[in-house]
Amino acid sequence: MHWLADFLAAFGVVLNGIPQGIMAMTLGFAVFPTTFSFLFVSGINGVFGSVAPISFQAESLALTGNLGDSIRERTSIIFGGSLIMIVIGATGSLTKIVSVLGNNIMAAMMAGVGIMLAKIAIQMTKSEKWTGWISIAVASITYLLTKDLVWTIVLSVVLSSCYATFVEHYRAELPAYVTARKFNFMKPMINLRIIRGALSLACLNIGANISYGLITGQMTGIKPNPVNLNLLTSAQALADMGTSLLGGAPVETIISATASAPEPVLAGILMMLIMALILFAGWLPKIGKYVPSASIAGFLFILGTVVTFPENAVTALSGSNSLIPAVTLVVTAVFDPFAGLMTGGVLKFVLPLIGLGV
Template sequence: MHWLADLLAAIGVVLNGIPQGIMAMSLGFAVFPTTFSFVFASGINGLFGSVAPISFQAESLALTGNLGKNIRERTSIIFGGSLIMIVIGVTGSLTRIVSFLGNHIMAAMMAGVGIMLAKIAIQMTKIEKRTGWISIAVATLTYLLTKDLVWTIVLSVILSSCYASLVEHYRAALPDYVTARKFHFLKPTFSWRVLRGALSLACLNIGANISYGLITGQMTGLKPNPVNLNLLTSTQALADMGTSLLGGAPVETIISATASAPEPVIAGILMMLIMAVILFAGWLPKIGKYVPSASIAGFLFILGAVITFPENATSALSGTNNLIPAVTLVVTAVFDPFAGLLTGGVLKFVLPLIGLGV
């Protein structure tokens, strides 16, 4: 019966990914080209036996949507970020970067991202007030009762969407290029906003690949940790690079319940192939017409304020000198992950030179 357990784990992660796929559509990303990312990653995982799948990730979507003002800027940010990450993955620089900055600075950056997510969730409620607050209320109550993120996202999205659809008669008018089952080439553009966004997305992915990737590996119960971080980084970067040129959404490292399945590699591949079928068949846009973007506000709030921030803030501020991690956390929350990591790295280098050892 291993196959049934693998399938159920895969379906659970798909249910978690669908609302975030809808969030991607609300930001203007085309979902049909994103099919390539899931098929490509499933092939790589099958070839190398990797247990860490990729999927829609709320953090990267929220960051990209916040820093890019239109779809061309957003896809350019993804393309630029993927170029940076492919260099990091191929050269095996991921662990070196983390070693140089230190775990406290990396954790502080991720804690700052948690505050960013909670802030974005609140901003969503200002646009669609009742739907957003219903989503946050249901998500908070569900997580307090279950401590389960899958139930949190499913119930908060479904109940807030039902309210929007039945009471407010919500129907989304998605652009044709978002729902079309064909490819549209989007030439990358360059600007300071795009460069800043690409660097920020790369910084976020450095932290996420280390933390989420290793957590997924730990869920298998195997030792040593079976996740190859350089392979994971290269896979995610190549997948994003291809789909971004076609207007597709980013897919990144996630904490995946498939790792706890009897056959974690097979379960992860099943999850990505099921998601690919949903996108290829055009089912996600049909669902998305009835799901407002604010329906994911509850999940973003819980993910940021309850999951990401407390654990990482505790880790970041657990040392004897908390100056650098604290500044990194605040700068990340106020500006972006790149500004946070850059500030932390500069302070770590400069403060000892002027006699302020840390």
Template sequence: MHWLADLLAAIGVVLNGIPQGIMAMSLGFAIFPTMFSFIFASAVNGAFGAVAPLSFQAESLALTGKLGRNLRERTSIILGGSIIMLLIGVTGTLTKIVAILGNNIMAGMMAGVGIMLAKIALGMAKDERLTGWLSVGLAAITYLVTKDLVWTIVISVVGSSLAAVFIEHYRAELPEHVTARRFIFTKPTISLRVVRGALSLACLNIGANISYGLITGQMTGQKPNPVDLNLLTGTQALADMGTSLLGGAPVEAIISATASAPEPVVAGVMMMLIMAAILAIGWLPKLGKYVPSASIAGFLFILGTVVIFPENATAALHGADGTVAAITLVVTAVADPFAGLLSGAALKFILPLIGLGV
């Protein structure tokens, strides 16, 4: 009966990913070409026995939506970030970057991302008050009761969406390029905003691949940790690189419950293939018409304030580089991950060279 447990774990992660897929549509990303990212990642994981799957990730979507003003800028940011991550994955420098900067500074950057997500969630709630605040309230209550992110996202998204549909008579008309079951080439553009966005997205993915990848590996109970961070980084980069040119959404590393299934590789592959089928058939756009973007506000708020921030802030502020990590945290929260890591690196390495310390 292992296959049934694997299937249930896969379905649980799919349920977690669907609202974030709807968030991707609200940002203008095309859904149909994104299925190839899931197919590609499932093939790589199946071939190499990798336990860490890819899926829609709220952090990367929120950051890309904040930094890019339109679809062309957002897909260009994803393309640039994926090129950077591919170089990092191929050269095997992911763990070296962390070793150079230190765990404190990386944790400070991730804690800053937690605050950034909370700010985005509250902004959504202010813009769409009924849906947004109801989503935040339902998410807070559900997480306090269950301590389970899957239940948190399901109840907050479904509850706030039902309220929007039946009270406000919400029904969105998604742009044609979002729902079209064909490929539309999106010409990349380059600007200071795009370059900075690509660097910020790469910085976020460095932290996410290490933390989420290793956590997923720990959930398998296998020692040593079975996650190959370079393989995960290369897979994610190649998946994003292809779909970004077709206007598709990014798929990134996640903390996946499939790792705790009896056959974690099989469960992860099943999850990605199920998600690819949902995108290919066109079910996600049909759901998206009745799910406001602000319905994800509660999940983003809990993810940022309760899941990401406390653990990373605690790790950041303990140790010799605690002050530098705190500054990295604040700069990331008010600006972006690239500015945060850049300020942390400058304080750690440049100030001692000129005889100053923090």
């Protein structure tokens, strides 16, 4: 019965990814080209036996949507961020960056991202007030009762969408290029906002690849940890680079329940192939017409305030020298991950030089 357990684990992660895929569409990303990402990484994982799959990630979507004003700016941010991550993955410098900055600063950046997610969730309720607050209320109650993110995202999205559809008669008209089953080349552009966004996305992915990748590996119970972080980083970056040039959505490292399946590699590949099928067949846009963007607010709020912030904040502020991580956390929350990480790095190396070591 291993195959059934593998399938159920894969299906659960697919259910978690669908609402975030809908979120990607509301930000203007085309979903058909994103099929390439899932197929590409599933092939990489099959060849190298990696247990860490990729999927739509709320953190990267929220950050990209917040920093880019148009779809071309957003895809350019993804393209620039993937260039940076390819260099990091190819040179094997991911763990070196973390060792130089320190776990406290990296955790502080991730905690700041948690506050950013909660803030974005609240902002979503301004455009679709009732839908957004229903989503947040349902997500909060569900997580308190179940401590299960899959049930949290499914119930909050489904119930708030039902309210929007049947009470407010919501129906979205998605742009043609979002739903089109074809490739449209999206030429990258460059400006200060895109540079800032690319650096911020890269900083977020550094933290996510380390934390999410290692957590996924630990869930297998196999020692040593079976996740190759450099392979994961390179594969994810190459996938993002390809799809961003075609207007597709970013797909990143996630904490995946497939790692706890009897055959974690097979379960992860199966999950990505199911997602690829959903995107290729055009089923996601049909679902997305009835799901407002504010329906994801509840999941973002729980992900930020309950899942991402507390654990990382404790790690960041647990040492005797908590000033620099605290500043990193606040700057990240107010501005972006790149500003936070740079501030923490500069303070760590500059303060001792001027006799203000903390």
